[in-house]
Amino acid sequence: MKKPSDNTAPGRSGWAERHYLALFLAPSLILLLAFAGYITISLIYLSLCSWNVSSPAPVFTGMGNYVSIVRDMSFWKSLGRTCIYLIATVTGEVVTGFITAWLFNRKLRGIRILRTLILIPMAITPVVAGMFWKVMYNTSYGPINYFLSLAGIKGPAWIASGRTAFLSVLVVNIWQWMPFSFLTITAGLASLPTDVYEAARIDGASSMQILFRVTIPMLKQVLLTLVLLRSIEALKAYDLVYIMTSGGPGEATQLLPFYIYTKGFTWFDFGAAAAMSLILLVIANNLFKLFINKTGVKVFYE
Amino acid sequence: MKEKRFLSCGFALLMGVIAIAGCSGQPAKDAPASDTAAQTTAQAEGQSSAPGDSGAESEGPAVSVDSFDWKQFEGEEVVLATYLGTEADYLESLLPEFYDLTGIQVTIQQYPEEQLYQQIQLDTSSHTGNIDCFTMDMMRIAEFAKAGYLAKVEEYLNNPALTDMEWYDKEDILAGPMGAAKYDGELFGIPSTGETSIMFYRKDIFEEKGVEVPKTFEELWDVCERIDDPNGTRAIGLRGLRGSGMNIYTWTQFFRGFGGDFFVDFPKDMTPTVNTLEAVEAVQYYAGLLQQFGPSDVAGYTNLDIQNAQMSGAIAITMDANVFATIIEDENTSSTAGKWGYAMVPGGKGGQWPSIYSHIMCINNYTDAKEAAWLFIEWATSPEITQKRGLATGVPARRSTWESQEFIDQMQYVGNGAYIDVCVEALEKADAGYRPVFENWNEMGDYLGIALQDVISSENTEGAQKALDGAQDQILGMLKDKGYIN
Numbered sequence: 093m094k095k096p097s098d099n100t101a102p103g104r105s106g107w108a109e110r111h112y113l114a115l116f117l118a119p120s121l122i123l124l125l126a127f128a129g130y131i132t133i134s135l136i137y138l139s140l141c142s143w144n145v146s147s148p149a150p151v152f153t154g155m156g157n158y159v160s161i162v163r164d165m166s167f168w169k170s171l172g173r174t175c176i177y178l179i180a181t182v183t184g185e186v187v188t189g190f191i192t193a194w195l196f197n198r199k200l201r202g203i204r205i206l207r208t209l210i211l212i213p214m215a216i217t218p219v220v221a222g223m224f225w226k227v228m229y230n231t232s233y234g235p236i237n238y239f240l241s242l243a244g245i246k247g248p249a250w251i252a253s254g255r256t257a258f259l260s261v262l263v264v265n266i267w268q269w270m271p272f273s274f275l276t277i278t279a280g281l282a283s284l285p286t287d288v289y290e291a292a293r294i295d296g297a298s299s300m301q302i303l304f305r306v307t308i309p310m311l312k313q314v315l316l317t318l319v320l321l322r323s324i325e326a327l328k329a330y331d332l333v334y335i336m337t338s339g340g341p342g343e344a345t346q347l348l349p350f351y352i353y354t355k356g357f358t359w360f361d362f363g364a365a366a367a368m369s370l371i372l373l374v375i376a377n378n379l380f381k382l383f384i385n386k387t388g389v390k391v392f393y394e
Numbered sequence: 395m396k397e398k399r400f401l402s403c404g405f406a407l408l409m410g411v412i413a414i415a416g417c418s419g420q421p422a423k424d425a426p427a428s429d430t431a432a433q434t435t436a437q438a439e440g441q442s443s444a445p446g447d448s449g450a451e452s453e454g455p456a457v458s459v460d461s462f463d464w465k466q467f468e469g470e471e472v473v474l475a476t477y478l479g480t481e482a483d484y485l486e487s488l489l490p491e492f493y494d495l496t497g498i499q500v501t502i503q504q505y506p507e508e509q510l511y512q513q514i515q516l517d518t519s520s521h522t523g524n525i526d527c528f529t530m531d532m533m534r535i536a537e538f539a540k541a542g543y544l545a546k547v548e549e550y551l552n553n554p555a556l557t558d559m560e561w562y563d564k565e566d567i568l569a570g571p572m573g574a575a576k577y578d579g580e581l582f583g584i585p586s587t588g589e590t591s592i593m594f595y596r597k598d599i600f601e602e603k604g605v606e607v608p609k610t611f612e613e614l615w616d617v618c619e620r621i622d623d624p625n626g627t628r629a630i631g632l633r634g635l636r637g638s639g640m641n642i643y644t645w646t647q648f649f650r651g652f653g654g655d656f657f658v659d660f661p662k663d664m665t666p667t668v669n670t671l672e673a674v675e676a677v678q679y680y681a682g683l684l685q686q687f688g689p690s691d692v693a694g695y696t697n698l699d700i701q702n703a704q705m706s707g708a709i710a711i712t713m714d715a716n717v718f719a720t721i722i723e724d725e726n727t728s729s730t731a732g733k734w735g736y737a738m739v740p741g742g743k744g745g746q747w748p749s750i751y752s753h754i755m756c757i758n759n760y761t762d763a764k765e766a767a768w769l770f771i772e773w774a775t776s777p778e779i780t781q782k783r784g785l786a787t788g789v790p791a792r793r794s795t796w797e798s799q800e801f802i803d804q805m806q807y808v809g810n811g812a813y814i815d816v817c818v819e820a821l822e823k824a825d826a827g828y829r830p831v832f833e834n835w836n837e838m839g840d841y842l843g844i845a846l847q848d849v850i851s852s853e854n855t856e857g858a859q860k861a862l863d864g865a866q867d868q869i870l871g872m873l874k875d876k877g878y879i880n
Contacts, residue, residue, distance in 0.1 A: 144876070145833040148519060148541035160875060166868075231691040232708045252634065252694035254851045340636045341693045342848030342861075357512060359837040360537065 139367035145360045157367035167368065169343060170351040171375075177262065177347055178326040184266040185322055186315065189273020194303070196274075197281045207278070214271040222335030225264045226251065229336075251337050257344045261332055268332075269325070273318055280314035281307070316389035320380065327376050348372055462558040468497030470766040475513055476529040477753065478504040481587075484786050485774060492773055498766050507531075518543035523761035527771060529586060532574035532752045533639065537833045539577040545757040548581045550768040557768075562776055563794070571752035571791045573826030583756035584775045586783075588791035589715050590820040591647060591749035592813075594722070596710040597735040599627065607735065611651065611679060611742045614711075618687040621710055629687035631709035632680065634695045636847040638829075638839020643749060645846055646829055647713055649676040653744030656838075660830045664878040666869045668842055669862040672744070677846055677862060678855040685850065693851035705730060713739045715751060716817050719808045720788045736809040736816045738823075748820035750828045752791060788813075796821075834876055841868045 108115060139157055141150035161167050196207060213221065229250035231237050237247035250260045284307070292302050308315075330349040333339055339346035339354070348368070356365030383389070476482045482504045489500050503525070505513055511534065517525045518538065530538065538544050550556045551564060571585030595607060603621045608614040614630075622629035633641045654672030658665045667673070684692045689708055701721055703709045705728035712718075725731040739748050755771045757764050773779060777794050784790025785804050795801050796818050805813050829835065845861035873879050 145537040145541065148543075163871075229691070232689050232703065233706065249691040249693065249851070252691035252851055254848065257851075337694065338635055338637065338640075340844070340847045341634075341851030342636070342844050344851075354840070357508070358840065359834070360515065361837070 135366050139370045141363045143363040157364045170346050170348040174348040180262055181265045181326045182319055182322045185269045185273045188270045190277050193274045193277035210274055211271045213268045218331040219335055221268050222332045226336050254341050254344045261345050264332055276318050280311050284310050316387050464496045467766040470763050471499045472526045472763055472767050472770050473501045474527050475503045475525045478506050481787055500770055521760045523758055525758055526761040526763050527757045527767040529753045530756050532754050533835055535582055536577050536831045539582045540833045543759055544582040545759045545764055546580050566792050566794050568791055568821055570750045570821055570824040570826050574752045575754045583754035584771055585752040585791040586755045587753045587789045589717050589751040589789045590824045591713055592716045592816050592820055593713045593737045593739050595735045596733055598733050599710045607737045608740050610740050614740045622687040627707055627710050628689050630711040631688050631692055631700055631703045634693040634850050636843035638836045641846050642839045642843045645680050647739055647747045648680050650747035651742040651744050652676045656830050669866040673862055674858050677849055677858040681849040682855045717789050719813050723808050736812040748824045750824040838869050841865045
């Protein structure tokens, strides 16, 4: 393994050879430190500072931000709402996605066109989707209430009523991301081996039995990964709320990410916003760790 | 009726797409020159560009070159950050004139509202001074002034070496907007627009139902009761969506009108008084009016939704920013153009409270080109350029423009000239302290806005006291945290 250059600078190249692993890793480690490490550490520091319109430069205040967050009812309510949102959207997306994928998983004429059509909502920018649905929900000229009125029903105010606003936003989110579940599950279904189904059929299993005893268990990894991905996304949900309701009416659709945004970028209270982000990060982290440990989902296929 | 509704739905979709293409992304707060405003005023510009061509006219300042040195900062460069829209485009089109006059190269950066504040916040707090001057929401002046980000412009304004006193005529700037550019008694900018709120009403509907233009809140309620058509045009629409610059902007007309105030004695005693009897009364009135006589989803209405409702004939009355007028009177986009009447906003026992709103041009305290930036602001807010900009927007901040024959002629089509009279009266009456200008107003106003929207979106107005008590607690806590009160 001796190179000619060893004669000129033996010590140096010896060091490089011994530490070649570290050297190869260095570029990506430096990038990681610069873009993830630095930002995380700054966030932690910032969350311990008072930095807002009254004190334009960050001043270290220790746990001050956290104390006021604990006392902030809006924070707890927003957090609770985010949890409900997380459970409801992920369930909705995966269940509807699964049903459509399963129904469409057969050889029919025009099925490929239908599949393409189903994917459209996912291809729309969330901001555009939000504006589009705002019009759909409008009570004076929106199509939803128009068709309801044809059937003699007076539709509710949807996003402008405290009772229906949260549900209305939820529906849009499910509508937009159901195609992602559909796509993932369709791919999962296509990759399943056919011999298992043949065996099941020869043994006389009904199609329901095949679905619950064969298909779903074999899709477990796909489904769990899907749940994980969509949960991460749901915890960050912000765009639809921002466009459609601004968190209203009152605080009915104020999810935690939106509250953090309001604190940070509308009220310029960066310290408190940083602290809240950190709390959300810790909660998310532990939630997903728990999920991965309990379900045995393979995040890394090693 | 239903067919019409469905058609207007298609229209609304189209509008949505246009708005998206315009890349605005979010509803603008406080109804300043919005994108729709921009579209409609484009024509006005087309017309006004004709007199602009007669360059002889624009050499007004050139006359005074003898006594005033416009070329003193020749070769400097100035960057202005401002609101995205046609007004900025128009100002940009006048820049060659300014360059010829001063030799200063100006670059205009346009941003949607929230990005604009973020850009300015970033640039000022990092002390980089890349943006030399910028246009600001008057309600944000306090934050930035307190932080030391804004240069005091009084010394430039009163310096004969930097301001051509006679030509500039600072007394001509409307007192309301000028007051809005002040913080703690110091002047931190010059208003570039002067908006106020007026009452818009459908003349045809008023005539048909035989009702008088309301002057008090009781009369307004009465009129709404008589003209409301639950299956057609609803009587009234006011902003419902939460926000210090959204529903609180229009609600304050009622809050102050009922005799309420935000604080015990602003700014000496900052104890909030937002759950008083008057506040509850104002919330109950506002929410009740909308629940009974407004579109069923009015609780989510933004300024843009109000405009759309006006244009599509969904509402007959609103009390909102006068900048709406040129938008709803545009025959190309509005099905109700020509049907609107204009009047002062009704009042209550606390008097009439037309709103005040203004965009203020400020100088970055950390730039090296303060004097050059001042020359630019001086030029842009001068009588002559204000007139040109005013013709395009309909909301100039100078008396001379409001009184000029050209402006009056141009605005004649809006309510047969009623627009001018009402606006001038409202601007004279408007109090710069309409909403309290202090650093944490946005947070305070948002808490109130949440409470207000909460009540509007509920079934009745019984929750008013509870919602306001909640807002009072939150605001009290916030003010204590920030050290305004003990």
